[in-house]
Amino acid sequence: MPSKSVAVIGAGPAGLVAAKTLLRVPGQAFDVTVFERKSRVGGMWAVEVGEDGGIVNPEMPTNLSRFTVSFGDLDWRAVHLPSLPMFPRAWQVxxxxxxxxxxxxxxxxxxxxSTVKxxxxxxxxxxxxxxxxxSRTACEEKHSGEDYEEAVFDHLIVASGFFSKPRPSSGKNPPSKLIHSSQFRHVSQILPQAHPDGNIVVFGGGMSGGEAAANIAFQISDSKHSPQSELDLSGCKLFHVVPRPFYPLPTHLPVNPALDADLVNPAPTFVPLDLTMFDLSRRPEGHIKPSNGLTPPERAEKSHSYLRSISGWREHELPRALIHTDQQKKSPSVVAISDTYSGFVLSTDIQTLAGRVVDVSSDEQGKTKITITxxxxxETTTIDSVVAIVDAxxxxxxxxxxxxxxxxxxxLEYDSTSNRLPVLLHHHSVDNELLPTLGFVGFYEGPYWGVMEMQARYLARKWSAQSGVNVAQNFESEHERLRNLRQAIALRASDVPQYVMSDYPGLIEGFAQELGITRDDLGGCKRRGPPTAARYSTDEDDRRQSQDVCREIDQVLDSAESSRKFVSAAAFRALQGHWRVRRQLHSFLAGFPSGTFEGTADFLPRRPTDLEAAAEYLYVEDGTLTTEAGLTLRANKRYAYRYSEAADLISAWFVKEDGKSVDYLFNEIQFRARPKGHSGGWLAKGSSHLCEPDMYETDYEFKFRGAALDSFDIKYVVKGPRKDYISTTTFQR
Structure with a gap:
């Protein structure tokens, strides 16, 4: 069989998996050339620590776990990294x-x-x-003709990335500093140096808007509560303008948020969000087929119901902009993934407003104001004294x-006005029957790595001497469906989803059935776990790598079910924000008062002050102690709380007299199995703490409602020469 030449444009994930797949096709030689304008592979992920990073911050974590952000035959553990988080940073990708x-x-x-011209x-x-x-240069400038090279190829694969550049910001020459969310790194780069105090506005919902708002809120919080901060952002207030309500989801979600239709599970099993949202056991029996495109009301309502159950939010806790009306629950749901957004909303550090920005102008004093309708x-709302704008x-x-x-x-019926469906591609955005020698990989909104690998396999099978692809598709009806979808997008129809190809399990299973690829069953269970790329290996892949990944996923699911893995991560995240506190002190010594403390507590996010910690809070408590004798005393305390992903452990630390710097360890919180018959929340034990000459024994109970903490209790039993008391504290929102 003669060799076929293939040009692949782009050396990001899509281009690399396309090249690798074509180079390994049995019985057909492909001469592959990958064109990449940058000086290294990786596309948008071609970043290193300390670099600006282009459209992604090198420290930005992925919003899906490393099991989904990977190809089938390369285990993340085979990559030389100093540490391996469940949600890798951009530079690690x-x-x-x-x-x-x-x-x-x-x-x-x-x-x-090499820039393709x-x-x-x-x-x-x-x-x-x-x-x-x-042109053999990464420069974007126009070059003379002799700088060009050219060649003719039998096939062409477009793998240049769907999110190629930021969408132009609305408005012209706004009075305040305006920056696209992809270019935002730190608040200091957008604030005016002379008068930094004022309102910061983020507009745009969904993933980009949620991430940007949470990032800014975190930096403001860190500036207030970190001992390392050199920037005072206490005069800044953050607004997030969203066109419709959305669900902010954390990175770890409950598998079983409810015990039955009417009873919340206070101690659910937690896993990384993609391991439960894409769990094949959630799909109906029979062949799993993709359900992309417009979303009918009945499917939308099921999605809303599921998201409400796993998020755990109560409507009275939400700002009006995040509350769905009955009519909105019949339209597709929108999500943003962030571990901190919901906490900042609950503490009003993010003020979420509904509407769209229609005007950015200056008031009579020369200050920027934004009008939202x-x-x-x-209603129409105006935000005054705006000092910076982030366009998401x-x-x-x-x-x-x-x-x-x-x-x-x-x-391809290209439409320059359509940002979501610029070309009409058949078979899950892979090709078009009018150009059978042209293919696309990863050219759709939010492309999944496993789907990109399947798209590459589809093209390799189609263009090779192999037996072909088992596809039964009416291209005329598919073309008409795509035209209707594009029109619905242009009209902002209520049944247009957040992403038109978001059904990851359906897509990867659909391709597998068409290509005759058998899914690897985890633990002997056909429908267990997510459809990660490693579960669909072929003879052309390194099956040892795939099998290693499948074994690890199986172990992760087992440990989540049997040994409380990820509960610490979920509990630590859910602590964020403002709590009402009630504490009962029962003393067994006459000289030590018994009484009741009532007040508030805040878990305030800040940068970790220790390299081993993945996240950290400053804990601030304030209130009034009323003794049994009727005396009232003002009382306050501070701690630092840390979470270590490597140890899967929450720890509490004393702070120094400055009220911010970490001093020494108070205790470590270890979750444990619930006693037989216990129907409450997750139980944890604090390490015995010797605070000379006193000994502290600590017990915790964390009661969840979905991914949110409904309440939690701490019980101290303290004994020493001058202390003998029991302290029981309840925290409620």
Missing amino acids: GRYLKTYTDRYIPSESIKLG SVEMVGEAESARYRVQW GGVEG AGFEPHGALDWMSDGIKSK
Whole structure:
């Protein structure tokens, strides 16, 4: 079989998995050339610690676990990293892709520093070849003709990324500093130096808006409560303007939030969110098929019901902008993934407003004001004294197709006004019947890595001497469906989902059935766990790597069910924010008063002050102690709380006299199995603490409602030469 030449445009995840897949097709030789304008592979993930990072911050964590952000035959544990979190940082993803490239793709197949300038069809569309012209430089400037090189290829794969560049910000020359969320790194870069106090506004809902608002709120909190802070942001107030309500979800979610239809489970099992949201056991019996495109009301209502149960939010705790009306519950749900957003909302550090920004202007004093319309009841709202604006309106894909000729775009029905469906692609955004030698990998909103791998396999099978693909699809009806979907998007129809191809289990299972790939069953259970890429390995893959990943997923699910794994992470996150506190002190010594303390407590997020900690709070408590004799005393205390992902452990620490710096360990909180017959929340034991000459024995109970903490209790039994008392404290929202 003669070799076929393939040009792959882009060396991000999509381009790399496409190249690797084609290079390993049995019975068909593909001569693959990958064009990448940057000096290294990785696409948007080609970042290192300390770099600006382009459109992603190198320290940004993934919003899905490493089991989903991976390909089928490279175990994350094979990547040389100093530590391996469940949700890797962007720079760690870049290292993963570099390892993948070194292992599977010859260096001569990748042209780094090569910017594709144009691609044109050669011959008739049905059997077209493609003339690719490129410049051997990463510079975006126009070059003279002799700087170009060109070659003709039998096939072309577009893998240049859907989120190619930030969507242009609305408005012109706003009085305040305006920055796109992808460029935001620190509050200091957007605040005016002369008068930094004022209102910061983030507009745009969903993933980008939620992440940006939570990031800014965290930096403001850190500036107030960290001993390391050199920036005073206490005069800043944060507003988040959202066009419709959404669900802020943390990275760890309950598998079993309810015991039955009417009874909340106060001690659910927790796993990383994708391990439960994509769990195959949640799908109906029979073949799993993708359900993408427009969302009918009955499916939307089921989604809302599920998200309410796992988030655990009560409507009276929410700002009006995040409360769904009955009508909105019939439209597709929107989510944002953040461990801190909901806590900042509960403590009003983020003030969420409903509507859309319609005007940015200056008032009579020269200060910026923003006008919002379309609030909860259609009202118009104005935010004055705005000092900075972060635009989280998302990205647009058109820059990824700048090099494509008008002839190719015409066949694909390219629409320059459509940011969500710029070209019409069949078979889950892989190809178009009018151009059978052209393929796309990862060119859709929010592409999943496992789906990208399946798209690459589909194209490899289609273009090779293999037996073909088992696809039964009416292309005319599919084309009409895509046209209708594009029109619905343009009209902002109520049944348009957040992402039009978001059904990850359906997509990967659909491809597997068409390609004849058998899923690896975890622990002998066909429907257990998520459909990660490693579960769909083929003879062309390194099955040892795939099997290692499957075993680890199986172990993670087992440990979550049997040994309380991830409960510490879920509990620590849910502590954030403001609590009402009631404490009963019962003393057995005459000289030590018994009484009742009532007050408030705040778990205030800040940067970890220890390298081993993944997250940290400053705990501030204030209130009044009323003794049994009727005396009232003002009382307050401070601690630091830390969470270590490596040890899966929460610890409490005393703080120094400055009220912020960590001093020495108070105790470590170890979750334990619930006694037989116990129907309450998760129980934990504090390590015995010797505070000379006194000994503290500590017990905890954490009662969950979905991913939220409904309440928690702490009981101290303290004994010493001058102390003999029991302290029982209840924390409630």
